[in-house]
Amino acid sequence: xxxxxxxxxxxxERGINSQEIRIDTEGQGFxxxxxxxxxxxxxxxxxxxxxxAGKTWAWGRHDSGExxxxxxxxTSIHSPVEVxxxxxxxxxxxxxxxxxxxxxxxxxxxxxxGDGANYALGQVGDFSDKWYPHSVRGNYQWANVxxxxxxxxxxLLNGAAYGWGGKMALGIGEATGVQxxxxxxxxxxxxxxxxxxxxxxxxxxxDGTLYAxxxxxxxxxxxxxxxxxxxxxxxxxxxxxxxxxxxxxxHFIGLDDQGQAWGWGLGSSGQxxxxxxxNSSVPVSVTGNHSFVQIACGTDHAVGLKENGECWAWGDSxxxxxxxxxxxxxxxxxxxxxxxxxxxxxxxxxxHTLAFDRNGRLWGWGENAVYGAxxxxxxxxxxxxxxxxxxx
Numbered sequence: 001x002x003x004x005x006x007x008x009x010x011x012x013e014r015g016i017n018s019q020e021i022r023i024d025t026e027g028q029g030f031x032x033x034x035x036x037x038x039x040x041x042x043x044x045x046x047x048x049x050x051x052x053a054g055k056t057w058a059w060g061r062h063d064s065g066e067x068x069x070x071x072x073x074x075t076s077i078h079s080p081v082e083v084x085x086x087x088x089x090x091x092x093x094x095x096x097x098x099x100x101x102x103x104x105x106x107x108x109x110x111x112x113x114g115d116g117a118n119y120a121l122g123q124v125g126d127f128s129d130k131w132y133p134h135s136v137r138g139n140y141q142w143a144n145v146x147x148x149x150x151x152x153x154x155x156l157l158n159g160a161a162y163g164w165g166g167k168m169a170l171g172i173g174e175a176t177g178v179q180x181x182x183x184x185x186x187x188x189x190x191x192x193x194x195x196x197x198x199x200x201x202x203x204x205x206x207d208g209t210l211y212a213x214x215x216x217x218x219x220x221x222x223x224x225x226x227x228x229x230x231x232x233x234x235x236x237x238x239x240x241x242x243x244x245x246x247x248x249x250x251h252f253i254g255l256d257d258q259g260q261a262w263g264w265g266l267g268s269s270g271q272x273x274x275x276x277x278x279n280s281s282v283p284v285s286v287t288g289n290h291s292f293v294q295i296a297c298g299t300d301h302a303v304g305l306k307e308n309g310e311c312w313a314w315g316d317s318x319x320x321x322x323x324x325x326x327x328x329x330x331x332x333x334x335x336x337x338x339x340x341x342x343x344x345x346x347x348x349x350x351x352h353t354l355a356f357d358r359n360g361r362l363w364g365w366g367e368n369a370v371y372g373a374x375x376x377x378x379x380x381x382x383x384x385x386x387x388x389x390x391x392x
Contacts, residue, residue: 035090037294038144040356041101042349042364043094044299045076045371048083048101049354049362050092056083056103060373064099064115065131072131078372078379080388084132087111091144096298096350097198097249098147103133108141108157118150118165119180137181138162146196148247153201154182159190161203168199171213173231187211187233195247197265202252203233208241210254218250219281220265226281237282238262246297253302254283259291261304269300270332271315277332286314287333298348304334309342309358320383321351321366327383337365338384349373355385362388 039050046060046067057080058067067077070084083089089103089111100114100121111133112121119127122136140162145154151169154162162182167174170185186203189211193204200214200221211233212221219226222236236242236254240262244255251265251272262283263272270277273286290312292304301315301322312334317327323337341363346355352366352373363385364374372379376388 036345036356037347038091038093038104040345040347040354040362041092041094042096042298042347042352042354042373043101044097044099044350045367045373046094046099046101047347047349047352047354047364047373047375048092048094048103049080050089052360054088054090056087056089056092057081058083058101059375061099061371064129066099066101066114068101068113068132070132076371078375079377080375083113087133093145093147094349095147095247096348097149097247099149100147102136102145102147102154104142104145108143110136110138110140110142110145110154112136115150118178120147120150120152120165122152122164122181124180140182144193146194146247148196148198148249150178151196151199151201152182153185153194153196153203155191155194155203159192159206160184161186161191161194163194163196163201166199168230169196169201169214171201171230171233175228175230193245195245195252197247197252198249202236202245202247204242204245208243208257210236210242210245212236216281218266218279220250220252222252222254222264222281222283224282236264240283244295246295246302248297248302249299251297251300253286253295253297255292255295259293261286261290261292261295261302263302266300267332269316270330271297271300271302273302273314273332273334275332277330288312290334294346296346296348296353298353299350301348301351301353303337303346303348303353305343305346305355309344311337311341311343311346311355313337313353316351319351319367319369319381321353323353323365323383323385325384341385354388364388 048058091104093102274284294305313322
């Protein structure tokens with residue numbers, strides 16, 4: 001098995017409509033960032049990836065079917081195993097607070113497995129855990145999907161936003177209850193990405209506008225107030241033109257069209273990157289005058305990727321998940337991830353991070369001791385990037 005080779009990815013330019021990032025690969029051409037991004041998904045104590053042959057692999061926690069290999073054993077898997085079903089997926093999705101996995105196949109159909117609570121897997125009348133991929137209800141063509149503990153949102157290829165699970169995050173005027181299958185959500189706009197945290201969702205429009213709905217604890221909607229909003233959608237404050245949005249647990253990180261990262265919501269572990277541990281109900285800039293081409297969020301940490309391949313991390317330092325090899329306290333300012341790496345794409349799980357480098361190798365750091373979420377065959381935490389063995 002070989003990993004994705006950036007040289008084999010189609011070229012692309014940076015733009016909020018295409019969600020493509022142009023990254024120099026030192027004379028080897030350019031790759032289409034929005035494709036590569038979808039081939040790696042660190043999640044809550046587990047991880048998944050698609051290799052260059054189109055096979056999907058997963059590892060880590062597996063007590064609700066998160067790995068998706070068909071086994072019903074309550075266990076953890078410390079090295080990659082193939083996801084059951086001989087599917088040809090072109091995108092995998094899973095976030096740092098989610099115990100369910102999603103994947104989009106060659107026909108743009110959405111599949112799900114893992115924890116079925118809140119009907120997160122889109123199986124009408126069935127909220128049981130699934131130990132291998134099941135088709136999500138509805139004949140839709142999907143572009144991307146995002147989830148957080150039973151609150152799910154996603155974008156179709158036609159730019160429509162859909163959601164299901166907990167109704168508080170859907171903006172349909174209901175604070176309680178569960179939606180069993182995907183329904184259309186959002187204001188009248190065309191969307192390119194969604195981000196869902198606990199009981200709240202933000203949608204990114206193709207004009208660079210962010211729209212928020214749901215629970216507003218700690219100001220996580222970014223609308224300048226603490227009031228919940230489950231009856232409609234309100235624009236995130238600041239007047240920025242946004243190109244990306246990423247969910248933590250009680251916070252969001254956004255990226256504007258100048259490469260500046262911004263954070264809002266809960267800041268008690270420094271996860272907003274604002275230089276302090278304060279919450280914020282409006283976007284505050286990540287310190288350091290960094291210009292990023294990609295951002296990723298864990299439960300309470302975040303990572304920014306620069307065009308030169310450097311990764312910078314901030315927030316909670318638990319079990320070495322900032323990757324700098326020295327942090328034992330939370331970091332409200334970005335710190336450089338250890339090593340002279342040139343990374344191509346990064347993905348944050350709850351307490352760990354994975355990244356492809358520009359030679360297509362997979363690296364990981366952070367929590368590994370409990371479930372083997374890094375996939376290096378061990379249960380040893382890693383405070384600096386560690387090569388996932390057998391994948392070079």
